[in-house]
Amino acid sequence: MKVRPQAIFSFVFLIFFIVFAYMAKDWRLQARLYPWVIGIPMVILALVQLILDLKGVERKQQDAAPVDFQFAQITVEPAVAKRRAITMFSWFVGFFFGIWLLGFSITIPLMVFTYLKIQSNEKWLLSLTLTAIAWGFFHALFVKLLTLPFPEGMIFAWLGWT
Numbered sequence: 001m002k003v004r005p006q007a008i009f010s011f012v013f014l015i016f017f018i019v020f021a022y023m024a025k026d027w028r029l030q031a032r033l034y035p036w037v038i039g040i041p042m043v044i045l046a047l048v049q050l051i052l053d054l055k056g057v058e059r060k061q062q063d064a065a066p067v068d069f070q071f072a073q074i075t076v077e078p079a080v081a082k083r084r085a086i087t088m089f090s091w092f093v094g095f096f097f098g099i100w101l102l103g104f105s106i107t108i109p110l111m112v113f114t115y116l117k118i119q120s121n122e123k124w125l126l127s128l129t130l131t132a133i134a135w136g137f138f139h140a141l142f143v144k145l146l147t148l149p150f151p152e153g154m155i156f157a158w159l160g161w162t
Contacts, residue, residue, distance in 0.1 A: 007053035014046035031149050091115060103153035105143075109135040 021039030024032035076084075091111075098107035112134045116127040142148045152162045 002056070004053060004056070007050060010046060010050040010053045014043065014050055017042040017046055028149070030147065031151075034148060087119070091119065099153070101153045101155050103156070104150040105139075106153065108138045 017039050021036055021043060024035035024039070027035075095107065095111050098111055102110070109131050113127055113131040116122045116130055117124070122130075142150070156162050
């Protein structure tokens with residue numbers, strides 16, 4: 001059994017989701033519901049993907065998702081594809097760090113606005129309107145309707161504002 005880069009990538013995601021689900025074990029039921037509903041199925045899926053990667057199972061090229069990082073396609077230059085992939089993953093990493101530092105309530109509208117304004121280069125009115133709609137939907141669904149208590153970001157804990 002040869003360890004390929006795909007298997008290492010799947011292993012990293014498996015560890016991430018195990019930690020993601022494990023960290024919520026001491027939370028109240030309402031608070032841990034979201035990480036467990038997302039985390040436990042993702043642990044299972046990541047484990048299946050890791051097994052497939054270790055066995056060397058390859059998918060067919062026509063089954064590839066549109067966001068796959070592929071240099072084999074001639075439609076996009078490799079440098080452009082690499083830059084796009086790095087940009088996409090940078091937004092993901094920024095979103096996760098934003099949640100950790102600022103919490104969900106601040107990061108959701110901040111990321112929606114910055115993505116629309118910076119990455120998509122949308123107009124101010126559209127960016128602000130869609131940000132307000134996203135925050136309103138998030139607040140109405142998760143805070144008011146489901147009453148999920150989201151922890152504050154680490155910055156607030158460090159400053160003693162929690």
